[in-house]
Amino acid sequence: MQDEKSRFEDVLETVSRIETEVSRHMIGQKDIIRQVIMCMLAGGNVLLEGMPGLGKTRLVNILGKVMGLEFSRIQFTPDLMPADVTGTNIIDRKESGEGMFRFQPGPIFSNIVLADEINRATPKTQSAMLQAMQEKTVTVANTTYKLPEPFFVLATQNPIEMEGTYPLPEAQMDRFLFKLNVPSPGFDELKNIIRLTTGNREEAIETVTDAEEIIQIQKAAREIPIADPVLDYAIRIVVATRPEDGNSPEIVKKYVRYGSSPRGAQAIISTARIRALLCGRYNVSFEDIQTVAYPSLRHRIFVNFDAVSENVTPDMIIDGIIKDVKTYP
Amino acid sequence: MKALRPLKTKIYLERAIRILLTALIISGFISFILAAVSLFTVIPFVRYRILVITGAGLLLSVFASLFFVPGAEKVIITADSLGLKERVITAWYLVDDNSEIAELQRQDTKKALDSMNIASAYKLKIDRRLYIIPACIITAAFLLTFIPGRVSGETKIRESLIREMNKTEKAIEEEIEKQTQKNPEISEEQLKQLKEALEKLKEEFRKSKSEEDALKALAQMENQLEKLKEQEPLKDLNILKDALSNLPFAKDMEEALKNMNEETLKEAFESLGKELENEENLSKLAEMLEQTAMNMGDGSLFSEALQNLASEAGSKNLSGEDLVRSIMELISQAEENAAGQEDFENAVADIDGILGEARKAISAVDQRIASSNTGKHGQSGRSSKSSGNSLGGGMAGNQSENQGSGRNENQGGNQGEAESGNGKGNQTGSGSSRTGAGGEMSGNGAGEGSTNADAGYSEGDRPGAGRTPGTGKEEEYKMIYVPERLGGSGNESTLPGQKLDSGSSTYTETAGPVQKGEMVPYREVLGIYREEAVQTMDRMEIPPGMKELVKSYFSSLE
Numbered sequence: 024m025q026d027e028k029s030r031f032e033d034v035l036e037t038v039s040r041i042e043t044e045v046s047r048h049m050i051g052q053k054d055i056i057r058q059v060i061m062c063m064l065a066g067g068n069v070l071l072e073g074m075p076g077l078g079k080t081r082l083v084n085i086l087g088k089v090m091g092l093e094f095s096r097i098q099f100t101p102d103l104m105p106a107d108v109t110g111t112n113i114i115d116r117k118e119s120g121e122g123m124f125r126f127q128p129g130p131i132f133s134n135i136v137l138a139d140e141i142n143r144a145t146p147k148t149q150s151a152m153l154q155a156m157q158e159k160t161v162t163v164a165n166t167t168y169k170l171p172e173p174f175f176v177l178a179t180q181n182p183i184e185m186e187g188t189y190p191l192p193e194a195q196m197d198r199f200l201f202k203l204n205v206p207s208p209g210f211d212e213l214k215n216i217i218r219l220t221t222g223n224r225e226e227a228i229e230t231v232t233d234a235e236e237i238i239q240i241q242k243a244a245r246e247i248p249i250a251d252p253v254l255d256y257a258i259r260i261v262v263a264t265r266p267e268d269g270n271s272p273e274i275v276k277k278y279v280r281y282g283s284s285p286r287g288a289q290a291i292i293s294t295a296r297i298r299a300l301l302c303g304r305y306n307v308s309f310e311d312i313q314t315v316a317y318p319s320l321r322h323r324i325f326v327n328f329d330a331v332s333e334n335v336t337p338d339m340i341i342d343g344i345i346k347d348v349k350t351y352p
Numbered sequence: 353m354k355a356l357r358p359l360k361t362k363i364y365l366e367r368a369i370r371i372l373l374t375a376l377i378i379s380g381f382i383s384f385i386l387a388a389v390s391l392f393t394v395i396p397f398v399r400y401r402i403l404v405i406t407g408a409g410l411l412l413s414v415f416a417s418l419f420f421v422p423g424a425e426k427v428i429i430t431a432d433s434l435g436l437k438e439r440v441i442t443a444w445y446l447v448d449d450n451s452e453i454a455e456l457q458r459q460d461t462k463k464a465l466d467s468m469n470i471a472s473a474y475k476l477k478i479d480r481r482l483y484i485i486p487a488c489i490i491t492a493a494f495l496l497t498f499i500p501g502r503v504s505g506e507t508k509i510r511e512s513l514i515r516e517m518n519k520t521e522k523a524i525e526e527e528i529e530k531q532t533q534k535n536p537e538i539s540e541e542q543l544k545q546l547k548e549a550l551e552k553l554k555e556e557f558r559k560s561k562s563e564e565d566a567l568k569a570l571a572q573m574e575n576q577l578e579k580l581k582e583q584e585p586l587k588d589l590n591i592l593k594d595a596l597s598n599l600p601f602a603k604d605m606e607e608a609l610k611n612m613n614e615e616t617l618k619e620a621f622e623s624l625g626k627e628l629e630n631e632e633n634l635s636k637l638a639e640m641l642e643q644t645a646m647n648m649g650d651g652s653l654f655s656e657a658l659q660n661l662a663s664e665a666g667s668k669n670l671s672g673e674d675l676v677r678s679i680m681e682l683i684s685q686a687e688e689n690a691a692g693q694e695d696f697e698n699a700v701a702d703i704d705g706i707l708g709e710a711r712k713a714i715s716a717v718d719q720r721i722a723s724s725n726t727g728k729h730g731q732s733g734r735s736s737k738s739s740g741n742s743l744g745g746g747m748a749g750n751q752s753e754n755q756g757s758g759r760n761e762n763q764g765g766n767q768g769e770a771e772s773g774n775g776k777g778n779q780t781g782s783g784s785s786r787t788g789a790g791g792e793m794s795g796n797g798a799g800e801g802s803t804n805a806d807a808g809y810s811e812g813d814r815p816g817a818g819r820t821p822g823t824g825k826e827e828e829y830k831m832i833y834v835p836e837r838l839g840g841s842g843n844e845s846t847l848p849g850q851k852l853d854s855g856s857s858t859y860t861e862t863a864g865p866v867q868k869g870e871m872v873p874y875r876e877v878l879g880i881y882r883e884e885a886v887q888t889m890d891r892m893e894i895p896p897g898m899k900e901l902v903k904s905y906f907s908s909l910e
Binding site: 247310 | 429445
């Protein structure tokens with residue numbers, strides 16, 4: 024029992040150290056940092072959406088270093104090809120002159136892959152990420168290669184520069200555990216950012232954990248129990264996103280084209296467990312579910328034209344759902 | 353769950369308060385309706401009823417709250433809502449889980465529960481409206497009872513009547529109790545008879561809706577008491593003794609009964625029992641008993657018992673031994689009754705006195721209310737009593753006050769109708785009511801009333817033209833319609849009133865004067881009817897049981 028307790032206490036301590044170290048080098052964005060950590064510990068991919076210059080790429084960089092994970096970055100451009108992401112077979116010529124195909128892994132073979140401005144690549148290239156994101160494997164020329172564990176894709180996209188971009192297909196959106204909207208920093212935060220980034224002093228980023236420990240944390244998190252009423256509540260929230268469901272709230276029926284897939288429920292439960300652990304609890308609460316429902320569902324709810332024309336965002340719809348769905352029916 | 357017990361108690365308390373307040377709202381609503389209805393319908397003791405309804409609502413709510421003990425899940429959910437973040441419900445779900453994480457979770461829950469005072473963290477949340485609504489409704493219901501409605505006068509009369517009736521019941525009960533203690537000679541049977549008479553009175557009082565009904569009930573009890581007084585247990589005993597002495601197969605009986613020696617009597621009865629093993633003797637005894645019962649008459653206490661014994665013996669339901677035992681018991685009972693007869697008669701006379709006082713009090717109820725109304729509000733004392741068509745002084749002095757007031761009321765009521773163009777009054781016959789201080793009654797024709805009080809007579813102390821006022825008590829009976837007397841001359845009806853231009857009237861001319869029957873006290877015809885019934889029964893083959901039924905019917909009418 025004591026070992027068990029210390030195992031979970033160790034997990035809590037490690038998570039806390041990761042959060043502290045990242046926050047030391049990343050000014051502000053406390054919620055975003057926490058949510059990215061939650062998503063990564065749940066073994067999911069994150070889509071960060073925000074204006075340019077908000078520190079999205081920097082955050083991913085810092086996380087990679089703090090977690091002691093192998094990190095690679097792919098700058099998505101319209102001429103980026105799938106092989107540039109996954110890797111390709113190249114002819115390897117021996118000294119004897121004999122040539123043979125050898126697989127040259129692409130940048131995706133890394134623990135943390137930063138897919139920067141993912142929406143600038145063509146759908147063909149974007150699709151190259153699908154298998155990797157879901158199955159953590161890559162298939163090139165009939166050979167399937169397993170990606171290193173843990174594996175995370177942290178993608179970024181810019182919501183305003185739509186020219187020359189290719190919106191992510193629904194299938195790919197669904198593979199992101201979280202979609203996080205990175206907010207602009209406030210006055211004080213901006214002041215600190217300027218101080219930190221325009222001087223000569225650059226503090227070294229400390230690595231506080233490693234891949235093995237991250238995998239242990241992921242396993243521990245999956246043990247966090249969840250009571251039936253809490254699980255039911257999460258499922259009712261997901262079901263309520265579907266306009267065809269008779270019990271869905273009016274806002275869903277009016278503005279939603281397609282609701283969440285079952286991955287939405289999986290995302291909510293797995294990240295709610297991490298959140299409970301981060302809060303020092305050994306059980307999932309309704310509050311955990313409500314908190315993670317926004318990043319888990321906002322990219323899984325596809326609004327209709329009425330919503331777009333009336334500026335109704337998925338977050339507003341989730342608000343309506345949370346207000347409507349009772350914790351105990 | 354032990355840690356959650358204070359919370360459970362608090363939730364239970366909250367529920368009980370809610371149920372109580374809801375019950376108050378419901379009872380308040382019912383009370384309000386009752387109070388509103390009481391403005392138009394006679395509902396005596398409305399305020400008392402409102403209190404009773406409210407009290408009943410409170411009691412019911414206490415009872416109902418027993419069934420609303422919060423369940424474990426409800427308590428757990430409430431505890432979680434106080435900041436425990438679903439720790440308790442998770443622990444509850446993991447109660448059978450022995451894994452390490454489940455144990456850790458339970459420890460965490462316990463720690464969280466220990467760190468807070470869960471009962472004080474839970475605040476009673478009761479909507480303020482739940483307090484205000486019942487208070488307002490019940491207050492409104494009470495206020496409504498103070499508004500004088502269309503029937504407030506009648507309601508007061510009914511209330512006074514009920515009070516008087518209750519007082520009478522109580523007084524008689526006390527009197528019976530007093531007599532029991534004072535006169536231990538009064539037998540159990542006699543006491544039982546008195547109590548039965550009282551029960552009958554109570555029943556009749558409960559049915560009474562008006563002064564007339566109450567007076568009728570009193571009259572019935574008086575009759576019953578009269579019958580009880582007339583009982584002659586000693587005479588009955590002698591008749592029975594004579595009959596037994598004359599039995600051809602019970603020679604020892606005569607001597608034994610003469611001496612009333614316990615031992616010889618016992619022996620005589622034992623010997624009689626043996627004789628009765630013979631079926632012929634048993635039949636003879638049954639016949640003798642039936643004859644004896646008839647000789648005793650209807651008023652006899654033992655007549656019915658003997659009749660029953662006779663029919664039982666006749667139908668061979670009773671063995672000779674049992675029959676003898678029953679006769680012995682009857683004789684013993686008769687002796688007891690005979691011993692206490694004098695005291696019993698005194699007791700009956702005392703109760704009679706109470707009844708007389710009750711009669712006076714009940715008769716005076718409407719006048720009292722009317723005068724108090726006049727005094728207080730300047731209203732015309734309107735009586736609730738409708739005496740039907742009062743026709744003069746066939747029984748003059750006795751009809752006195754009751755008829756007079758009834759007549760006046762009718763006129764008042766009819767005048768009201770006249771304003772709407774429907775004419776005035778519908779009185780028939782002639783006669784005059786008592787006027788002013790003179791108090792002279794005069795008139796002719798048959799009195800036609802709907803009640804004993806109308807047609808009967810009270811202690812006559814006023815001079816009347818139709819009949820000399822009596823000094824003694826005269827009985828009061830229901831008046832019944834006698835078709836044989838159809839054709840008696842009646843009085844012409846007059847319809848006084850003024851026809852207004854706006855109104856309309858229709859009338860039908862009949863060929864001649866309307867023939868009407870005559871109303872007489874039913875006692876006058878009861879004997880004829882009973883005689884006719886007995887003769888018919890003798891003529892026809894009717895089962896003895898049915899004969900009994902007919903006889904008991906006529907007995908009940910007396």
